[in-house]
Amino acid sequence: xxxxxxxxKSEYALLALLELAQHYSDGQVLQIKxxxxxxxxxxxxxEQLLATLRRQGLVRSQRGAKGGYSLAxxxxxxxxxxxxxxxxxxxxxxxxxxxxxDLTPEREVLLKAWQDAQTAAVxxxxxxxxxxxxxxxxxxxxxxxxxxx
Amino acid sequence: xxxxxxxxKSEYALLALLELAQHYSDGQVLQIKxxxxxxxxxxxxxEQLLATLRRQGLVRSQRGAKGGYSLAxxxxxxxxxxxxxxxxxxxxxxxxxxxxxDLTPEREVLLKAWQDAQTAAVxxxxxxxxxxxxxxxxxxxxxxxxxxx
DNA sequence: ATGATACTCCGGTTTTTCACTGGGGTTTAG
DNA sequence: CTAAACCCCAGTGAAAAACCGGAGTATCAT
Numbered sequence: 001x002x003x004x005x006x007x008x009k010s011e012y013a014l015l016a017l018l019e020l021a022q023h024y025s026d027g028q029v030l031q032i033k034x035x036x037x038x039x040x041x042x043x044x045x046x047e048q049l050l051a052t053l054r055r056q057g058l059v060r061s062q063r064g065a066k067g068g069y070s071l072a073x074x075x076x077x078x079x080x081x082x083x084x085x086x087x088x089x090x091x092x093x094x095x096x097x098x099x100x101x102d103l104t105p106e107r108e109v110l111l112k113a114w115q116d117a118q119t120a121a122v123x124x125x126x127x128x129x130x131x132x133x134x135x136x137x138x139x140x141x142x143x144x145x146x147x148x149x
Numbered sequence: 150x151x152x153x154x155x156x157x158k159s160e161y162a163l164l165a166l167l168e169l170a171q172h173y174s175d176g177q178v179l180q181i182k183x184x185x186x187x188x189x190x191x192x193x194x195x196e197q198l199l200a201t202l203r204r205q206g207l208v209r210s211q212r213g214a215k216g217g218y219s220l221a222x223x224x225x226x227x228x229x230x231x232x233x234x235x236x237x238x239x240x241x242x243x244x245x246x247x248x249x250x251d252l253t254p255e256r257e258v259l260l261k262a263w264q265d266a267q268t269a270a271v272x273x274x275x276x277x278x279x280x281x282x283x284x285x286x287x288x289x290x291x292x293x294x295x296x297x298x
Numbered sequence: 299a300t301g302a303t304a305c306t307c308c309g310g311t312t313t314t315t316c317a318c319t320g321g322g323g324t325t326t327a328g
Numbered sequence: 329c330t331a332a333a334c335c336c337c338a339g340t341g342a343a344a345a346a347c348c349g350g351a352g353t354a355t356c357a358t
Contacts, residue, residue, distance in 0.1 A: 001234060001237065001238045002267065003153065003233055003237065003267065003270070003271070003274075004152065004153055004263065004266060004267040004270060005154060006260075006263050007345080008345075008346065009345080009346085011256075011259070014259055015255055015256065015259065018255050018259065019255070031303095031304070031305090032304080032305080033304090039253070039255065040251055040253075042346080042347060042348080044347070044348055044349080045346065045347055045348080047305080047306085048347090050305090051305085051306070051307085054305095054306095061304095061305065061306090062304090062305080062354095062355085063303095063304065063305045063306080063353075063354045063355060064303070064304065064305075064353090064354050064355020064356055065301095065302065065303040065304065065354095065355055065356040065357070066303080066304085066355080066356060066357090067303075067304050067305055067354085067355070067356085068304080068305085069305090080262060080266075084152055085150060088150065088152065089150050102189055104188070105286050105289060105290065106164055106167050106168070106188065106286065107160075107164065108289070109282050109285045109286045109289065110160065110163055110164065110167065110282060111155075112285070113229060113273075113274075113277050113281075113282060114153065114155050116273050116277075117153060117229075117270040117271075117273040117274050118151065118152065118153040118270065120269040120270050120272065120273050121152065121153060121266040121267060121269050121270040122152065122266075123269065124262075124265050124266040124269050125152075125262075125266050128262050128265075128266075132262075133258050133259060133262060136258045136261070136262075137254050137255065137258045140254060140257075140258065141254065156316080156317095157316075157317060157318095158316085158317085180332095180333070180334090181333080181334080182333090191317080191318060191319085193318070193319060193320080194317070194318055194319085196334075196335085197318095197336095199334090200334085200335070200336080203334095203335095210333095210334065210335090211326090211333090211334085212324075212325045212326060212333065212334045212335080213324090213325045213326025213327060213332075213333060213334075214325090214326055214327045214328075214330095214331065214332040214333060215326080215327060215328090215332075215333080216325085216326075216327090216332080216333045216334055217333080217334085218334090
């Protein structure tokens with residue numbers, strides 16, 4: 001039962017960035033097709049996501065042949081929350097539609113409680129970086145290896 | 150920027166229960182129309198929500214003329230999370246569509262982080278009860294009164 | 299130079315979800 | 329017995345989400 005809904009968009013973006021993070025030390029770019037194929041993401045869709053990630057300053061792109069994408073910052077300097085914000089928040093320039101007339105005291109107190117819960121979740125997402133995810137994955141693969149011995 | 154999205158359904162249900170909570174001591178039932186009018190909720194829609202809340206054991210209903218709804222438990226025994234689960238989770242009987250084939254290690258570690266964030270949010274929602282919300286609202290109205298003196 | 303490659307921009311389509319509505323029942327007070 | 333209220337189930341319209349396509353532009357290899 002999820003109440004925190006990980007949208008397709010965000011999941012794809014995070015997976016792509018995770019893959020870029022894994023090759024960060026290589027100093028080499030990855031192409032859309034590679035990432036898409038490796039993570040089973042529709043490539044033309046991923047293209048859009050990487051474009052917004054670029055506009056938001058999370059990745060760098062290199063055009064032309066032998067082009068591709070790379071992280072704009074180090075993996076430990078990019079939190080999951082950074083990514084979510086970049087993806088979900090871009091065209092979310094529409095200000096809160098609060099007619100304030102129908103924001104009854106009931107709604108107000110309810111909304112407050114809701115935001116408390118949200119804040120707690122965001123705190124976790126802010127403190128977790130792409131590096132953390134890479135580490136955990138490596139650790140898990142290690143565990144799997146041990147299992148086979 | 151919300152990532153924790155409070156759906157209309159849940160908001161309506163919580164508002165309705167909050168209103169029922171406010172009249173809990175009266176030992177009297179409230180009718181759909183009353184609640185709907187008071188909270189600006191489409192009544193035929195609220196009807197469905199109250200029906201599922203009844204099936205989930207959160208409210209009692211009394212049929213026939215002079216009928217209506219009342220809380221099945223005391224307001225301090227109903228957490229916000231209880232309500233969310235009842236509303237969002239009812240027809241969510243569909244088991245996780247996990248072909249497990251395309252649950253790559255990347256997705257796995259990502260999902261884990263996501264659930265950590267979700268757990269943090271749920272903890273807040275679990276420890277907050279309808280009673281808490283009633284209290285806060287009363288407190289806030291008190292504050293408003295002081296302001297006018 | 300030039301062709302192939304791969305990103306870029308912009309728009310369209312399809313699928314799914316959401317909020318809401320309607321119609322015909324059943325129960326119960328008076 | 330009748331009117332008021334809950335009950336069940338099914339449909340609909342709009343909006344968002346996910347995805348696809350085409351024409352353009354930069355860049356590298358040769």
